[in-house]
Amino acid sequence: MSASDTTASASFSMGGPKPLIDDAEHRLVGQQGSLIFAAVRVSHGTLRSYASRTDYDAEPIIDSFAGVDVDRTDTGITVTWEWDHPAAVYFNAGTSDHTIEGDPVLAFVFDESEYPGLAEMFPGGTAFLPEVDVSGLPESRFVQAGLEWLRQEVT
Numbered sequence: 001m002s003a004s005d006t007t008a009s010a011s012f013s014m015g016g017p018k019p020l021i022d023d024a025e026h027r028l029v030g031q032q033g034s035l036i037f038a039a040v041r042v043s044h045g046t047l048r049s050y051a052s053r054t055d056y057d058a059e060p061i062i063d064s065f066a067g068v069d070v071d072r073t074d075t076g077i078t079v080t081w082e083w084d085h086p087a088a089v090y091f092n093a094g095t096s097d098h099t100i101e102g103d104p105v106l107a108f109v110f111d112e113s114e115y116p117g118l119a120e121m122f123p124g125g126t127a128f129l130p131e132v133d134v135s136g137l138p139e140s141r142f143v144q145a146g147l148e149w150l151r152q153e154v155t
Helices: 018-029 035-054 059-063 088-093 116-121 142-154
Strands: 002-004 007-013 065-073 076-083 098-109 126-134
Touching (some): 007 035, 007 142, 018 035, 018 065, 018 076, 035 059, 035 142
Antiparallel strands (some): 002 007, 007 076, 065 076
16 A cells, blocks of 8 residues: 555455455445545545644545546456645645745735735735745645555455
C-alpha cells in the first residue's frame, strides 16, 4: 500500500482459482460498503476534521474524488484511487509559509465587515494585490489515513 501526492494504491497478491479472486475483488471494490469505499470514507472524514480545525473548505477536494481503478492479473489485484483537485496535494502534504505572486495581480473577494482595513483601501469588497504572504498549511495526511485504515482491516 502506498500514497503519493493525492493517489492511493493498494496491491493484493493472491493465487487460487478464479472464483476466489473474483470474491476478493468484490469485497474490495464491488459492493456498497466495500473495503476501498470505507477507506475513502475514512480519508474524507479525516479531511473534514482537518478543515473544521483549520477553517478551510475541504468539500471541493472531496468532490474531486476521481473514483477507483482496478488492475487485475492472474496473481493479484491493484486498486488505485485519487483526488484530482489542484489543492488536494497541499491539503494532504501541507506547505510552508510562502508568498503568492500575482500575474500581474491577485484578486480577492472579502467580507467588508470582517476586514474593515481592507474595505477602506478597496471599497466594494475586492482587493487587488501584487503579492500576498500566507501562512503555510499543516499537513492533513488524509490519503494516508484511509490507507492506514485499510492496512489494519486486511492484516
